[in-house]
Structures are given as structure tokens and as C-alpha cells.
Amino acid sequence: MGEHEHEPSPSRRRASEDDETPPNPSVQAMSKPVHEDSPLLSPAGTAPEEEEGLIGDSAVLDDDPHDDYHETKSVWYMILLTIxxxxxxxxxxxxxxxxxxxxxxxxxxxxxxxxxxxxxxxxxxxxxxxxxxxxxxxxxxxxxxxxxxxxxxxxxxxxxxxxxxxxxxxxxxxxxxxxxxxxxxxxxxxxxxxxxxxxxxxxxxxxxxxxxxxxxxxxxxxxxxxxxxxxxxxxxxxxxxxxxxxxxxxxxxxxxxxxxxxxxxxxxxxxxxxxxxxxxxxxxxxxxxxxLGPPATKGQSGLLTFFKQVFTSIRRLPPQTRKVCEVQFFAWIGFFPQLFYSSSYIGDIYVQPFLEENPNMTPVEIDQLYEKATRVGTFALLIYAITSLATNVFLPFFIAPSYDNPSANSSNPSSSLHPPKIYTTRFTRFLDRLVIPWLTLRRAWLLSHCIFALCMFSTLIVRSIEAATTLIGIVGISWALTLWAPFAIISAEVSKRDALRRSRKTLHTDESPEDQAGVILGIHNMAIAAPQILATIGSSIIFKFLQKPRGTPGDRSIAVVLAAGGLSTLVAAFLTSRIKDEVEIPEEGVVEEARSGNRREERRLLARSGSFGGLEY
Missing domain, CATH: 1.20.1250.20 (MFS general substrate transporter like domains)
Structure with a gap:
């Protein structure tokens, strides 16, 4: 993997020079990461000079000295977590x-x-x-x-x-x-x-x-x-x-x-x-x-309470999460028909020449023809799935980490997207060179909406099996970003707000009402599911006027449904452009933590966390 390099950055030297507080043995003991020998955790430096670390939001928000949930995790931890x-x-x-x-x-x-x-x-x-x-x-x-x-x-x-x-x-x-x-x-x-x-x-x-x-x-x-x-x-x-x-x-x-x-x-x-x-x-x-957290609120399980809390939670959604939900609402009006009708779209293209050449086919022959068409359409979905997986495997190497960045709320804007690195190898430096600086996750998501819309519009003119299969395969890129980007943006914001909430509790400050992960992710899923009902109704109306009887040549209704979904996705692309490339936390949280005088968290070494999730470890 290459020799390790350890070069103290100017920010570390300034932090060391400004810190005139005598070392506290108890604080130093608490600052050491727990379970550091676990194979599921990424190795952290244990030398005294490495424990001084970098000052970033991850340090600001951590409140429990024995809490190892903020430690950088390895790729194996991520696999077990998500499998x-x-x-x-x-x-x-x-x-x-x-x-x-x-x-x-x-x-x-x-x-x-x-x-x-x-x-x-x-x-x-x-x-x-x-x-x-x-x-x-x-x-x-x-x-x-x-x-x-x-x-x-x-x-x-x-x-x-x-x-x-x-x-x-x-x-x-x-x-x-x-x-x-x-x-x-x-x-x-x-x-x-x-x-x-x-x-x-x-x-x-x-x-x-x-x-x-x-x-x-x-x-x-x-x-x-x-x-x-x-x-x-x-x-x-x-x-x-x-x-x-x-x-x-x-x-x-x-x-x-x-x-x-x-x-x-x-x-x-x-x-x-x-x-x-x-x-x-x-x-x-x-x-x-x-x-170990605050006690559960009584009487929160009734349906009436549920609907009341949902409407209340929608009004107080975190800003980034609210924008993501708006994007998802319009994006899924387009994605839902694509998921259900892609194979049928390709199947219709496959059967058209046979129906035109032999318009008097028997019902049995028509059934056999459409059965073959279904297999042809299913093959396109396999290409679609392979493209999606390949995108999720390779694209993160080129994405500039933004929502993963522990210094996203730093006072130094220049370090927002590219925090300084201390603990590197030749392999991690190679991964760093692959990153395209301007290609943040949010921008990749925006481009994926444009790609999806272009492919859906193309269904109106594409009439060959090979070209249609290529279109559906390209849409796999957009599907990959849909499975990744919105959840990453929401999770980054909710996770940091949750850490801030625990920090306020540690500092004995009044805690404003904030929703936890379960309710927020549930509301996000509502923004995905509700437009599916609208897409179903809209598709039914289009089919009512344009669909021809089964076995009749010239049916282009599915292509019109897919193209209509592309129009809605353009709205989602515009809304995506309004999302920020960083997740910001309330400034008062940083101030409160600074007043606590706790130097422990400022001495934690933060390794670069790219989108691949700890491959360097």
C-alpha cells in the first residue's frame, strides 16, 4: 500500500500553538477511541502527535467521550451495515x-x-x-x-x-x-x-x-x-x-x-x-x-397523534431535507412509469414488425409473440441493473466529497470541500487524484435528472430494439443516483443535527423540538410514494385515449407516458439546482460547544472520508 506520510498542516500547528491549556490526563484518556482493535473500525493514529488532530464539525458535535459512533468506519463495517x-x-x-x-x-x-x-x-x-x-x-x-x-x-x-x-x-x-x-x-x-x-x-x-x-x-x-x-x-x-x-x-x-x-x-x-x-x-x-437517551413521550402511538405529528414534522423539516423532498416528488412522477413500463415499451417495439406483417394472427400466436417480447424487455432491465451497479461502484471515486466532509461547517470556506489530510498512503493519494473537484454529489444528481429526461423524450423517436435497450441501460445511471444522492444528503443533515442535539443535552441547554431519523425518513418516503399515485392516475388517462387493443399495430401510448414523466423530471432538475453542496448546522451549536471549554474533541484525528466508504483502510 506504500509508506505512510505524516505532514502536519498549518492549521494543526496553529491549533497546537494556541492551546496553552495544560494537558489533562483524564481528558486525554477519554479522547482515545474505544474498541480501536476492532476489525470493523478504521485504524486511527495513536501517536501523541497524531491525537492532536484537526478541528472540524465532527469534533464539535461529538458529546459522549465513550461514544465510538463518530469514529471513521471501514468498508467492512459499511458492508455489514447495509447488506x-x-x-x-x-x-x-x-x-x-x-x-x-x-x-x-x-x-x-x-x-x-x-x-x-x-x-x-x-x-x-x-x-x-x-x-x-x-x-x-x-x-x-x-x-x-x-x-x-x-x-x-x-x-x-x-x-x-x-x-x-x-x-x-x-x-x-x-x-x-x-x-x-x-x-x-x-x-x-x-x-x-x-x-x-x-x-x-x-x-x-x-x-x-x-x-x-x-x-x-x-x-x-x-x-x-x-x-x-x-x-x-x-x-x-x-x-x-x-x-x-x-x-x-x-x-x-x-x-x-x-x-x-x-x-x-x-x-x-x-x-x-x-x-x-x-x-x-x-x-x-x-x-x-x-x-440512555431521553424517555419516550407518552401517548405517541395513536393514529390521530400520528397524523398530527406528520403535519407538524413536515412544517419543521430541516432545510436541505425539505428541498430533497420537493425534488423527489417531481422526480418520482417520472421514475414510477419508467420502472413499470420499460420492459413493455421495448416489448411493443419488438412486436410491431410482426403485427404489421401478419395482422391476422390467432390469439395463441399473439400470446406467444408477447411472451417472447417480455423476455426481450426483461433483458433490457438486466442491462439497466448492471449499469446502475457499475455507476454506484465507480462513480464515487470521481465525486468530490461534500456531505461526507467533517469540515463542511468550518470557518474556513476553502476547506469546505477539501479538508486537509494528514494520514495518507500512495493508494489514497491515487484515489484523491481521481476526484473531479467540481463534480459534487448534488451536481451529479442534477445531471442524472437531465439524462433521464433526455432518454424519456427519446422514446418517442427510437423504434429499434438495440437503441431502446441502450436508452433503458443509460437510465440505470439516473437510477443509481436516485438510490444514493437523496439519502446521503438527508442522512448527513439529520445525523449532524442529531449529534448537535446530544451536545446540547450534554451542555444542559434547552432543547428545541426536533424530529429524529425515523420520522424524517418516513416523510421523505411519503414524497416518493405520493407522486406514484399521481403517476398511476396520469398514466391511466393517457392510456385511455391512446392505447390500442392488444395485438393491434401502431400503439405508441407507453412512449407518450414515459416522455410525460421526462417533463416532470426537468422540474426536479431545476429544484436540485437550489440544493446546497454542504450541510450546515445551526451556528449556535458551535458557539455553545466552544463555551464548554472542552479541548478533547479538537484533538481527534480526522481521516479523509471519501464516498467509497473507507476502501483505503
Whole structure:
């Protein structure tokens, strides 16, 4: 890795010269990082001169001398912290890619399908904020988020397996009372129970997702929130690719022990992945003990209280978070149709030449043609997932760290984006040379909106399979930034405000009411889920006027829906330009901490934390 270099910066020398306070042994003892031998923590310098460190916001905000949650974490810590969201993504992938064909095979009509899939946006709008509020007030000895992650994962596993075996469960139960499994009444009952399990599944998935997102925010240091969410987006990309590859393989041929259909085996695989990854995360990453914090507010679990708190929390959202929610609202009006109709868009392009050459195809021939078109469209989604993962792996090397920067609120503006480095190697210096100074995460997110809009507008003129597949693959870049940038910006702001809140508590100052991670992330999810309902309604109106009967050539309705989503994304791009490249904390927090006269935090060595999340360690 190369020889280590240790060059004291001018700022360190000035801090050392100005500090005339005699050393306090007890303070020095407390300033040493705890658990420094843990393989999950990045090594910190232990030499006396290295313990003097740099003065930055991370030091200003840390209040607990025995709190190691502000220590820079290694890449392995980040992987273990975020791996559970990869298992969750498999469950999402199974539902989204195979749920519609499975319900249609049970006999559900297409007209009722929209009422079924509205469960996703509906549960995202209501469940995640409610779970966030409950977890914020949870004082379990296992942590605030772990009980909801475990309970949500268990409910997801049960509902997935019940949905896959709903024919056997309902048919077997009714046969006890003498009902014929092939009767119309039993078939209708199977459909009703299946739809019920779909709703339970969506509510359960949103529960575990709310817990995981808040868990990542709580357990990642404030100066590594950008890195943690970048790692989470990579793990989601891996989960997507595994899900698509599993869908391609003829699973009953190789994994017949798990079931006799593709859907059953996919559900078993998703359950194993979700259960094992959630167990790995909560088994290796320890939350702060919530019992050491302020007691939970009584009477906060009622629905009336929930809606009241949501509206109150929306009004007092942190400034950066509010702007991110505004961006997400318009961005997801465009993303929702793209996620659901990309494969159908490519499938329509594939079938057009065949329908024009043979307009008198039989229904069986039309079904076979569209089945082949579905596989062609699914291949484009695989390219889309691979592009997204590649973007999340390589793009962070070129992003100038901003929300990860521990000195973002420093009095020296020039150090805002590029804090001085003390502990370096040849490899870290090589990584530093890759960074494009002007390409902050916010600007990359803005460019991704423009790329998405351009690709959606191009669907109106692109009429070849190769070009359409390329378009959908390019959109994977925008999807990668959507999974990373908004969560990183929000997490950085919430994490620093939370650290400031603990600092005020330490200084015995009055604490103004501020929402914690669970409620804020829940409101952010509302900004994602609510526009999906609007996008569904808008898409239905366009289809009503432009859609042609299945098997009729010349249908361009899906391209119009996608292009309309591109218009909304341009609004999101404009709103993204109003977001700052740094997360600022209230200045009074810095002043209060300075008055405490605590020199301990000013002596902590802060290593550069790039977006890759500790690869240099």
C-alpha cells in the first residue's frame, strides 16, 4: 500500500500553538477511541502527535467521550451495515417482476390489477412515517430500529411464502369442509386471499425498509453518511442483478426441492436472502442504547397523534431535507412509469414488425409473440441493473466529497470541500487524484435528472430494439443516483443535527423540538410514494385515449407516458439546482460547544472520508 506520510498542516500547528491549556490526563484518556482493535473500525493514529488532530464539525458535535459512533468506519463495517437492504431488494424484485403474471394466472382481471398494486404507494405513504415515529420512541434494549427490522422481515417472509402457496393453503383448508378445489367459489376465495397477502407483504416490506434506512443513518458516523448510502445503493444493485439472473434460470430444474414452480422457488430464495442479511446486520452492528437517551413521550402511538405529528414534522423539516423532498416528488412522477413500463415499451417495439406483417394472427400466436417480447424487455432491465451497479461502484471515486466532509461547517470556506489530510498512503493519494473537484454529489444528481429526461423524450423517436435497450441501460445511471444522492444528503443533515442535539443535552441547554431519523425518513418516503399515485392516475388517462387493443399495430401510448414523466423530471432538475453542496448546522451549536471549554474533541484525528466508504483502510 506504500509508506505512510505524516505532514502536519498549518492549521494543526496553529491549533497546537494556541492551546496553552495544560494537558489533562483524564481528558486525554477519554479522547482515545474505544474498541480501536476492532476489525470493523478504521485504524486511527495513536501517536501523541497524531491525537492532536484537526478541528472540524465532527469534533464539535461529538458529546459522549465513550461514544465510538463518530469514529471513521471501514468498508467492512459499511458492508455489514447495509447488506440487509440487499436482501430486502430481492423480495421487492420478486414481487415487482413476478407478482403481476402470478396474480393473472390465479384469474385476477387486469382491470382489478391497478387496485392491487396501489398497495405499494399507499403503504409507502402511511406505513413508513408511522413506523419511523414508533421506532423513534422505542426504548427496547435491542435498539430503536432492530425490533422493527426483525418483525418486518419475519412478516415479509411469512407473507411471501403464503402468497406462493396460496392455492394449496386455501384449497386445502376449504377441502376440509367438502369444497371442490376446482369450483368457482374456491377460485374466487384464492384470489381474495392472494390479494390480502399482497397488501400484507407491501406493509411488511415498508416496515423493514423504514427500519433499515433509519438503522443505516443511526449507525454510520455523520461524516460518512454519503459513503454509507453509496454502499447501500451498491448492495441494492447487487440484489437487483441476482433477482434478474435468478428469474432467467429454469429454477425448477435445479432447485426442485424448494417448490415446483418458478415463483415458489424465487420466493424461497428471497426469504432466505432477507432473513440471513437482516440477521447479519443486526448481529454485527450495535445500535446506541436508546435507554440512555431521553424517555419516550407518552401517548405517541395513536393514529390521530400520528397524523398530527406528520403535519407538524413536515412544517419543521430541516432545510436541505425539505428541498430533497420537493425534488423527489417531481422526480418520482417520472421514475414510477419508467420502472413499470420499460420492459413493455421495448416489448411493443419488438412486436410491431410482426403485427404489421401478419395482422391476422390467432390469439395463441399473439400470446406467444408477447411472451417472447417480455423476455426481450426483461433483458433490457438486466442491462439497466448492471449499469446502475457499475455507476454506484465507480462513480464515487470521481465525486468530490461534500456531505461526507467533517469540515463542511468550518470557518474556513476553502476547506469546505477539501479538508486537509494528514494520514495518507500512495493508494489514497491515487484515489484523491481521481476526484473531479467540481463534480459534487448534488451536481451529479442534477445531471442524472437531465439524462433521464433526455432518454424519456427519446422514446418517442427510437423504434429499434438495440437503441431502446441502450436508452433503458443509460437510465440505470439516473437510477443509481436516485438510490444514493437523496439519502446521503438527508442522512448527513439529520445525523449532524442529531449529534448537535446530544451536545446540547450534554451542555444542559434547552432543547428545541426536533424530529429524529425515523420520522424524517418516513416523510421523505411519503414524497416518493405520493407522486406514484399521481403517476398511476396520469398514466391511466393517457392510456385511455391512446392505447390500442392488444395485438393491434401502431400503439405508441407507453412512449407518450414515459416522455410525460421526462417533463416532470426537468422540474426536479431545476429544484436540485437550489440544493446546497454542504450541510450546515445551526451556528449556535458551535458557539455553545466552544463555551464548554472542552479541548478533547479538537484533538481527534480526522481521516479523509471519501464516498467509497473507507476502501483505503
Amino acid at each position: 440487509s437492504i440487499g436482501g430486502l431488494q430481492l423480495a421487492w424484485a420478486v414481487e415487482l417482476s413476478n407478482g403481476t403474471p402470478y396474480l393473472l394466472a390465479l384469474g385476477l382481471s387486469k382491470s382489478l390489477m391497478a387496485l392491487v398494486w396501489i398497495a405499494g404507494p399507499l403503504s409507502g405513504t402511511l406505513v413508513q412515517p408511522y413506523v419511523g415515529m414508533l421506532s423513534d420512541n422505542c426504548r427496547s434494549p435491542w435498539g430503536k430500529r432492530v425490533p422493527f427490522m426483525a418483525a418486518g422481515a419475519a412478516a415479509t417472509i411469512v407473507s411471501l411464502l403464503a402468497l406462493a402457496w396460496v392455492r394449496e393453503i386455501v384449497g386445502g383448508f376449504l377441502s376440509i369442509f367438502g369444497a371442490d378445489r376446482e369450483s368457482e367459489g374456491v377460485k374466487v376465495t384464492i384470489i381474495v386471499v392472494a390479494v390480502l397477502f399482497v397488501y400484507i407483504l407491501d406493509f411488511a416490506i415498508n416496515t423493514v425498509q423504514a427500519g433499515i434506512r433509519a438503522f443505516i443513518l443511526d449507525c454510520a458516523p455523520s461524516h460518512q453518511q454519503e459513503a454509507a448510502n453509496s454502499m447501500a445503493s451498491r448492495v441494492v444493485g447487487v440484489g437487483n442483478i441476482i433477482g434478474y439472473v435468478a428469474g432467467y434460470i429454469n429454477l425448477p430444474k435445479y432447485l426442485w426441492i424448494f417448490g415446483n414452480t418458478q415463483f415458489k422457488i424465487l420466493c424461497v430464495i428471497a426469504c432466505i436472502a432477507l432473513g440471513s442479511t437482516v440477521a447479519l446486520s443486526i448481529g454485527t452492528i450495535k445500535e446506541r442504547d436508546p435507554r
